[in-house]
Every structure is written in structure tokens, then in C-alpha cells.
Amino acid sequence: MTPTTSRRLRVALVEDQPLFRSMLERTLAELPDLELVAALGTVAEARAVLTPGVADVVVLDIDLPDGNGIALGVTLRRAQPDLGVLLLSAHDAMNLLLDLPRDVAHGWCYLSKNSGTSEKALVHAVRAAAAGETVLDPALLQRVSPRAGSAVSRLTHRQYEVLQLLAQGLSNSGIADRLEITEKSVQNHVYAVYATLGIDAEPARNPRVSAALRLLEETGPSL
Structure with a gap:
């Protein structure tokens, strides 16, 4: 709401x-x-x-x-x-x-x-x-890394950074400010993340929610 x-x-x-x-x-x-x-x-x-x-x-x-x-x-x-x-x-x-x-x-x-x-x-x-x-809790997200063989592990370093910030609830403009890139670049990275994870960008369920939960599902404690 x-x-x-x-x-x-x-x-x-x-x-x-x-x-x-x-x-x-x-x-x-x-x-x-x-x-x-x-x-x-x-x-x-x-x-x-x-x-x-x-x-x-x-x-x-x-x-x-x-x-x-x-x-x-x-x-x-x-x-x-x-x-x-x-x-x-x-x-x-x-x-x-x-x-x-x-x-x-x-x-x-x-x-x-x-x-x-x-x-x-x-x-x-x-x-x-x-x-x-x-x-999701920003500090806890910093302590995880992608599981081998997962879809998240196929993301580029920048795409993974964008996904982590997205999961912290940052808007595209907020992500752009944090990474010091353009908002258009963030949008492109977000759509690339959705494509790699197989998330529909316009489903009934919020795709940002789906992406955050996939990050949670396909990561584990960093070694």
C-alpha cells in the first residue's frame, strides 16, 4: 500500500x-x-x-x-x-x-x-x-556471495552490485548515485539482471521483489 x-x-x-x-x-x-x-x-x-x-x-x-x-x-x-x-x-x-x-x-x-x-x-x-x-539488511547482504552454478553467479560484477543495491530497496536513481553511473546505465543493468534470472519485468508480482528473493535464494555465506 x-x-x-x-x-x-x-x-x-x-x-x-x-x-x-x-x-x-x-x-x-x-x-x-x-x-x-x-x-x-x-x-x-x-x-x-x-x-x-x-x-x-x-x-x-x-x-x-x-x-x-x-x-x-x-x-x-x-x-x-x-x-x-x-x-x-x-x-x-x-x-x-x-x-x-x-x-x-x-x-x-x-x-x-x-x-x-x-x-x-x-x-x-x-x-x-x-x-x-x-x-533486505544491507550489512547481511555484504556477507554473502553467489552459489556456484546459480543464475546469480552468471551476473557480471556490476550487475551483481546493482542487484544487491536493488535488494536494499534503492531506486534506480539511488543506485546510480551510489555507483556513480547514469540512471540509464542502471536501468540497462536492471533489465540484464531480470533477463539472466528469468524474471518478467512486468508481471503481477513486483519484479524487484522477485529479484531480491532470488538473490537471497541463490547466495550463501562468503568464505
């Missing part, structure tokens, strides 16, 4: 660690275009409070005292198909995104609590989730 100019983006937070939850509350509450509508600590509280239409995005800790944040996200998404989901975890559990049911796999983002994620990255991921996009 893309936020409109008529109202602020409504964000709900489900995090059981009081200190970390209060830090997230302060960060989100200070932004004029965001509205923190709930700050909860358990799956049970979330199911009771987060009925369809209460929030546009939910920020979920994966490990909650009475259940799993991913399962909670699936339940909430099926009740509200346009709900964005940002997962947070103290462990590197990014690969869990690959196990999401296909009917709810769009609009999920993942950040690690331990990777030095900035407030800017957090807010960017919240907004991306609301728009149905996928953002």
Missing part, C-alpha cells in the same frame, strides 16, 4: 524487549509523516489490537514470548492483504523470507538488530514495506 498525502503512514510495533521497543517508539514517533498506532509485546496482544485497517505497516520481532513473529505476520497479512511487514531479529534469519507462502510474500522487509542498522535504514524499510516492496 502506497501512503497518500492525505494522512500519515500508520505503523504498529510488536517487540517484547522494553528497552528496544521504547527506542523504536521514539524513532518512529518523531517522524512527521508516520503515526505510531500501537506498541505491543506479544502475539496475543497483536492479534487482539491489530484488526484490519488499524495499521499500514507492522514492525515485528521474529522471536516473541508467546509465538513466532513470522507466523503472526502471515496471519495479519491474510486478514489485511495490503499490510506491509518489517521483520526484526537478533539472529541472521533472513532466509526465512524464502519460506513465506506465495500469497503473502510481497511487502516483507528484513533488518537485523545486530548489524548496525541505522534509523534511516529502519524508516526506509518501513516505507518500502508499505509500498509492497522488499528490503
